[in-house]
């Protein structure tokens with residue numbers, strides 16, 4: 001296993017101009033991790049664990065406990081796979097990094113989650129432009145233990161394979177759905193808005209910003225609204241969408257999307273920071289929580 005991931009080319013993707021890697025599935029080179037790699041994992045894990053108390057969704061916390069990951073060392077994919085396969089039939093596969101969309105969708109459609117094998121360097125603790133092992137393993141993998149979210153992710157992958165066959169606009173619309181749910185989604189938990197999106201869960205600053213800052217909008221989940229909404233990849237999100245449950249998310253993927261793509265093709269996209277008068281907007285409640293219009 002060479003020390004650095006091979007880069008085949010840089011491509012302009014929805015994550016910006018980033019290296020898109022070889023699509024090969026590779027064995028996790030666990031014995032190649034250095035003490036520094038394990039220490040970066042430990043520091044990120046412990047820091048996020050502290051921040052996520054009272055901020056991460058209960059489903060995420062329950063799933064993380066069931067996965068039995070620890071700060072002690074970088075988890076072994078094959079050990080996690082035994083637990084994950086038994087729970088929802090999902091498994092992790094090691095990859096070099098960002099995959100071309102169709103490869104990514106095909107993995108999800110077959111209940112395989114691609115996890116980048118390498119972890120960021122100590123000087124990249126707070127931000128790096130592409131998903132590394134911490135983003136994927138700490139952020140994305142635990143919720144695949146949740147049967148309904150696991151079904152959603154497979155349905156998303158199947159939808160992605162179809163969208164890829166329809167064309168680039170359909171793909172762009174569907175990528176926004178992934179961005180505002182699996183990456184940056186919020187959910188209504190019994191005791192308030194909580195985080196389930198991996199891009200937030202794996203980020204110290206955004207875990208705090210998304211629930212405590214007055215800057216971003218928090219808008220109730222609406223599939224077509226989300227699929228029209230643009231986003232930035234290099235700043236905190238200007239808008240977070242809030243689901244009531246993972247069932248709501250899964251149900252939204254059940255209809256045929258072709259008529260939706262046809263409707264969206266006739267409408268303009270929406271700037272990331274805009275609020276429409278048809279939006280269900282969450283306002284800061286009396287306590288530190290957020291309430292939707294009509295909440296008591």
Ligand code: HBI
Nearest residue numbers: 014097098099101104114175178
């Ligand atoms: N590849 N490995 C990897 N991980 C991702 O999260 C990922 C990807 N390729 C494309 C992609 N995400 C997004 O464009 C999805 O919205 C499709």
Ligand code: FE
Nearest residue numbers: 131183198199
């Ligand atoms: Fe991600």
